[in-house]
Amino acid sequence: MTEPGDKIANDVFFDWLLRRGDTALVLGHRVSEWCGHSPVLEEDIALANIALDLIGQARLWLSLAGEVEGKGRGENELAYLRDAWDFRNLLLAEQPNGDFGQTMMRQFLIDAYQSQLLKALATSADNRVAEIAVKAGKEVDYHLDRSADLVIRLGDGTSESRQRMQAALESLWPYSGEMFKGDAVDQAVVAAKIAPSPEGLRTEWLSTVDAVFTEATLSKPETDFAHTGGLTGRHTEHLGHILADMQFLQRAYPGATW
């Protein structure tokens, strides 16, 4: 079967797909860490459901990545048998959960970005990408509604919750710039009409986050400094710990199933 994505070199397309899949996988794993620890039962259930959605999306992206790579690796090999430097997720996704507010702030910053990216990918020249984007986009819209709601409720809440949300915003903000910094991989997918340029997503993302921060009475940090590296495999110290936890079983008992 010939897909329009054939115009792009397979290894470059593979890399770009890993960015989508790994961001969903690592964020999904982070969110799943709340299971059984959330402040109230409803939040616990909601977070577990969001984690499930994200891991479901990761499966679709990583399966397609394996297919494009053409070396016989599937979703499981890609998720469980690569080391940190082979992961291509956003640094923001691997940042620690912190308190509940910090988790919601991280989720909101990524949801607002994913929602815009997936909308654009719905018209990708590669059908397989468009299909995943439509499916995942419907789920991410729910996530965004909810994370925006909680950022507003906690930001415009008590002085304690407001101070915590402001602190979360300040510590996570420098990790948000990575979402909008394109490189050679992005140029290749833009040229193949597979995806939009990351820079082009920033204006609408800013209008979403500005509207929510205003209602949440939070002040957006002035700095434009951006930590980068996750998309090319240079991660913060946190990713190794996530993988140690997530991959332990397949590393200790190779091929185990149940």
Place this chain on the structure above:
Amino acid sequence: MLVVTVTPTYTGCPATAVINLDIETKLRSNGIENLRLEQRISPAWTTAWLSQEGREKLRKYGIAPPVEGTSKTGRISRLSSNEALVVACPRCGSDKTEKVSQFGSTPCKAAYRCRSCLEPFDYFKCH
């Protein structure tokens, strides 16, 4: 060979495997041995595909069926529109209900509570 295409509701839905097993078991019990199940994600599953009969079965089970045209109920959409979602209680039929959480026991449902009969219930979200 009979090929059955199955479209998952949500990508992470753990029931997908059970649904597949149910389909396969039912077909085999009807004497169809030569069959294969295929997952298809496009066109994306939507609650618009639920039949009237299916909706009625949900209600009878105690799950409020999706109210069409109301897929957005959170703050982002509320910033731009003020439409309120009216979900009738599946037990007593009252419109006096309120959302407890965007997510219920599964990703496809939200948790609601009836202010008339005071019972909690699941609402199948419009998707």
